[in-house]
Amino acid sequence: MNVRLPAAAALIALGLTACSGPAAPAPVGDALSGTIVVYAAASLTATFTTLAADFEADHPGTTVTLNFAGSSDLATQITEGAPADVFATADKKNMAKVTGAGLAAGTPMDFATNTLEIAVPPDNPAGVTSLADLASAGVTTVVCAPQVPCGAATAAVMATAGLSLTPASEESSVTDVLGKITSGEADAGLVYVTDVRTAGDAVLGIEFPESSSAVNTYPIVAVTDGALAAAFVEYATGSAARDVLAAAGFGAP
Amino acid sequence: MVGAALVVLPLVAIVARVDWAHFVPLITSESSLAALSLGLRTSLAATALCVLLGVPLALTLARTSFRGQRILRALVLLPLVLPPVVGGLALLYTFGRRGMLGAPLRELGVDIAFSPTAVVLAQTFVAMPFLVVSLEGALRTVGTRYEAVGATLGARPTTVLRRVTLPLVLPALVSGAVLSFARALGEFGATLTFAGSLQGTTRTLPLEIYLQRETDPDAAVALSLVLVVVAVVIVAVTYRGRGSLMGRTG
Amino acid sequence: MTLSLRLRVDTRDVDLDLQVAAGETVAILGPNGAGKSTLLEAAAGLVRPDAGRAELDGRVLFALGSGEPDRWLPPHERGISLLAQEALLFPHLSVLDNVAFGPRSAGASTREARRRAAEWLAEVDGSEFADRRPGGLSGGEAQRIAVARALASEPRLLLLDEPLASLDVSVAPALRRMLRRVLAGRSAILVTHDALDAYTLADRVVVIEGGRIVEQGATRQVLERPRSAFAARIAGLNVLAGSRTADGLRLPDGTGITIGDPAPAPLGAPVIAAIRPLAVTVDTAPAGRATDAPVGRTTGLTARLDNTIRGTVHDLEPRGDVIRVSSGLLSADISPAVAADLDLAVGDTVWFRFDGADAVLYPAGTGSGHQK
Numbered sequence: 001m002n003v004r005l006p007a008a009a010a011l012i013a014l015g016l017t018a019c020s021g022p023a024a025p026a027p028v029g030d031a032l033s034g035t036i037v038v039y040a041a042a043s044l045t046a047t048f049t050t051l052a053a054d055f056e057a058d059h060p061g062t063t064v065t066l067n068f069a070g071s072s073d074l075a076t077q078i079t080e081g082a083p084a085d086v087f088a089t090a091d092k093k094n095m096a097k098v099t100g101a102g103l104a105a106g107t108p109m110d111f112a113t114n115t116l117e118i119a120v121p122p123d124n125p126a127g128v129t130s131l132a133d134l135a136s137a138g139v140t141t142v143v144c145a146p147q148v149p150c151g152a153a154t155a156a157v158m159a160t161a162g163l164s165l166t167p168a169s170e171e172s173s174v175t176d177v178l179g180k181i182t183s184g185e186a187d188a189g190l191v192y193v194t195d196v197r198t199a200g201d202a203v204l205g206i207e208f209p210e211s212s213s214a215v216n217t218y219p220i221v222a223v224t225d226g227a228l229a230a231a232f233v234e235y236a237t238g239s240a241a242r243d244v245l246a247a248a249g250f251g252a253p
Numbered sequence: 254m255v256g257a258a259l260v261v262l263p264l265v266a267i268v269a270r271v272d273w274a275h276f277v278p279l280i281t282s283e284s285s286l287a288a289l290s291l292g293l294r295t296s297l298a299a300t301a302l303c304v305l306l307g308v309p310l311a312l313t314l315a316r317t318s319f320r321g322q323r324i325l326r327a328l329v330l331l332p333l334v335l336p337p338v339v340g341g342l343a344l345l346y347t348f349g350r351r352g353m354l355g356a357p358l359r360e361l362g363v364d365i366a367f368s369p370t371a372v373v374l375a376q377t378f379v380a381m382p383f384l385v386v387s388l389e390g391a392l393r394t395v396g397t398r399y400e401a402v403g404a405t406l407g408a409r410p411t412t413v414l415r416r417v418t419l420p421l422v423l424p425a426l427v428s429g430a431v432l433s434f435a436r437a438l439g440e441f442g443a444t445l446t447f448a449g450s451l452q453g454t455t456r457t458l459p460l461e462i463y464l465q466r467e468t469d470p471d472a473a474v475a476l477s478l479v480l481v482v483v484a485v486v487i488v489a490v491t492y493r494g495r496g497s498l499m500g501r502t503g
Numbered sequence: 504m505t506l507s508l509r510l511r512v513d514t515r516d517v518d519l520d521l522q523v524a525a526g527e528t529v530a531i532l533g534p535n536g537a538g539k540s541t542l543l544e545a546a547a548g549l550v551r552p553d554a555g556r557a558e559l560d561g562r563v564l565f566a567l568g569s570g571e572p573d574r575w576l577p578p579h580e581r582g583i584s585l586l587a588q589e590a591l592l593f594p595h596l597s598v599l600d601n602v603a604f605g606p607r608s609a610g611a612s613t614r615e616a617r618r619r620a621a622e623w624l625a626e627v628d629g630s631e632f633a634d635r636r637p638g639g640l641s642g643g644e645a646q647r648i649a650v651a652r653a654l655a656s657e658p659r660l661l662l663l664d665e666p667l668a669s670l671d672v673s674v675a676p677a678l679r680r681m682l683r684r685v686l687a688g689r690s691a692i693l694v695t696h697d698a699l700d701a702y703t704l705a706d707r708v709v710v711i712e713g714g715r716i717v718e719q720g721a722t723r724q725v726l727e728r729p730r731s732a733f734a735a736r737i738a739g740l741n742v743l744a745g746s747r748t749a750d751g752l753r754l755p756d757g758t759g760i761t762i763g764d765p766a767p768a769p770l771g772a773p774v775i776a777a778i779r780p781l782a783v784t785v786d787t788a789p790a791g792r793a794t795d796a797p798v799g800r801t802t803g804l805t806a807r808l809d810n811t812i813r814g815t816v817h818d819l820e821p822r823g824d825v826i827r828v829s830s831g832l833l834s835a836d837i838s839p840a841v842a843a844d845l846d847l848a849v850g851d852t853v854w855f856r857f858d859g860a861d862a863v864l865y866p867a868g869t870g871s872g873h874q875k
Contacts, residue, residue, distance in 0.1 A: 072467055140367070140450065147468040168367035169449025170456075172464045176445060184351040185366045185449075371860070398591055404578035405547050405585040406656045408608035420595040463542075 110253035124188035156214035288461035299376035315392035341446025371448035376437035387429030510555030530705030548578035568835035592637035616697025643674030763860030783835035
């Protein structure tokens with residue numbers, strides 16, 4: 001029944017030749033249906049919500065259920081047997097935990113990259129303009145702790161720039177770093193470009209050249225064998241998804 | 254019994270997960286010791302602050318009556334039921350660099366942000382209700398009759414407070430302080446939101462556990478066990494305290 | 504005059520005026536809720552009256568709404584100690600330090616306070632308890648220590664709120680004797696429900712009902728010829744309420760009672776007759792026999808048993824050398840021989856008889872000279 005409905009819709013659309021709807025009907029013979037569960041890194045919340053909605057619109061009869069959390073939490077949940085069909089992480093390390101456990105149904109594909117950016121309060125009270133400013137004495141800087149991915153990236157760019165940082169705080173998540181900046185507690189912090197984009201007017205982003213030394217790559221993989229999971233992975237790595245991701249600040253892999 | 258299982262099983266589960274072979278090295282690593290030491294120091298300071306601020310508050314609630322007293326009591330107890338992260342945000346907007354008190358304090362050269370002082374404030378905020386509740390309850394139970402006797406024997410109010418009221422509620426004061434200490438030691442949300450997380454400065458034991466979880470779950474489990482043991486000891490001590498209180502006045 | 508006390512507490516409908524002479528012990532009698540505790544609390548400074556004035560040894564304790572600027576002395580500056588029904592010894596202090604509490608509070612050194620405390624402990628035969636915690640003491644022992652503690656603060660006035668009420672009957676007499684000794688020559692106010700306490704300890708009795716003084720006078724006079732229903736009950740008298748008739752009163756059930764000494768009350772007004780149980784006799788038939796004269800006649804050799812009231816025996820209780828026969832309305836104390844003769848049992852119908860000359864009649868609810 002689910003198979004026939006899109007076909008019937010297509011026939012009706014073809015019959016009404018004068019009418020050209022905004023959305024192209026799904027190709028006749030599209031056999032996709034059912035529900036998949038996608039586990040995605042928290043930083044993908046906005047983009048994957050859009051991608052899932054677009055995917056469902058393209059394939060009527062399908063439902064994409066999303067579960068967002070930190071990459072390491074998700075990896076732990078999947079290895080403990082959580083019912084995920086697709087897994088998208090913010091780093092390769094946590095992806096490796098799942099593939100290493102033999103839980104992936106395919107080879108992970110990189111679909112986005114993310115780089116660090118300096119975030120400051122909108123009025124930039126400390127007058128920060130470069131990465132070197134974060135290391136100067138009068139600037140209260142907050143970064144991620146080295147144990148978490150954004151902190152590892154921070155350590156990498158600092159090493160590249162030859163700077164040594166004495167942060168006021170080493171937070172355990174990007175959200176906590178952003179919180180300290182939006183509240184004005186800190187003068188500057190290092191977060192991802194996409195985080196600055198999401199925060200909107202609450203923070204000001206300052207690009208810096210050294211960010212290229214720590215590019216975070218986002219891989220995605222199907223966890224279960226199924227046409228729908230494979231189709232979603234294909235969609236997320238395709239050009240339509242690329243536009244959505246780019247709008248959010250993600251780079252191409 | 255199901256209720257007991259719900260409480261006991263997770264404790265058993267975490268004990269089962271402990272990597273005993275490396276337990277001592279895990280809890281004596283530099284970062285663990287720094288977190289433990291900071292946690293103990295800030296919790297002791299927070300407990301002292303709880304006693305200093307909580308005793309007058311409990312006395313006010315138990316021994317006087319004024320308009321809005323019930324509202325004040327409800328507000329004082331609020332941190333008990335408030336998500337700690339909300340408490341952290343509230344503290345941020347009060348004592349933060351741009352906060353109601355934080356901004357003027359900063360003008361005076363006092364910067365609370367990212368300092369152990371911020372940790373102590375967060376801990377005191379969430380822990381004080383334990384002391385106030387415990388003490389106010391005891392003050393109401395003891396009643397005012399002994400205080401009246403003291404006054405008619407010629408003792409001025411400060412003498413009555415020192416020689417009658419406080420000794421009578423001492424067991425409750427101690428157990429309230431111990432509970433406050435335990436709550437301060439375990440405080441996570443408000444500290445994370447308000448004080449930040451830096452080894453040796455603001456990263457207390459729960460924050461260290463939260464961070465270690467990312468890279469070294471074994472260390473996180475080992476440190477969790479330390480907190481569980483501290484909690485068990487404190488609950489045991491508190492209950493024994495209650496028992497002796499009943500024995501003395503009963 | 505040591506104490507003069509006038510106070511009004513509107514919420515408790517209390518309006519009292521009381522004097523205590525130097526060295527005098529005044530017993531306050533009255534039903535529960537009459538205002539006795541309010542009186543003590545106001546004197547001690549634990550309750551603030553709406554209006555009134557009190558002076559102790561020339562010092563103003565309080566003056567509220569009395570024309571002069573309001574004054575209120577806090578409890579610890581009054582020199583008034585309060586001894587309650589419960590000993591309320593501080594549980595965290597030793598017995599000696601409990602007694603030393605007053606002297607310490609007055610500024611004595613620990614050593615001096617303990618020396619004085621030891622003296623007072625000896626005075627109440629409590630020296631052996633000095634190092635004990637109050638928790639292990641019996642009620643009577645604790646109350647003795649409480650007396651020592653109250654006296655050790657050297658009060659100008661001692662307030663006693665039913666100090667023997669919660670004690671076992673076996674220990675009350677000893678403590679009563681001790682109180683009699685220490686109250687001699689002291690100014691004190693004693694609230695009690697017990698005629699024996701009043702007889703033993705008080706020079707004067709004040710009866711309070713409904714927040715007002717209804718009767719006062721020398722202890723013996725008040726208790727032997729009470730003018731108030733409450734004092735009559737305290738004194739163990741039968742109390743009959745009715746309306747005034749030409750020769751006595753009429754009970755609600757229509758029974759007429761003849762009284763030898765009619766009170767000055769208008770005909771039809773509510774009145775009360777009081778008669779001692781010893782002056783009442785009991786029979787199992789309405790017509791009396793010659794042998795059943797009351798055990799205790801007070802007004803002459805031959806009884807004119809001109810009053811008869813029918814009742815049902817509710818209780819038979821041996822009291823020393825008499826048996827008390829009680830119905831809901833009357834009690835009679837009869838000799839065991841008569842009781843055996845009558846073969847009384849609970850539930851029997853009996854006829855109580857007494858001579859009107861043995862009863863006292865007075866207006867209901869008020870005492871002489873204290874009309875509301």
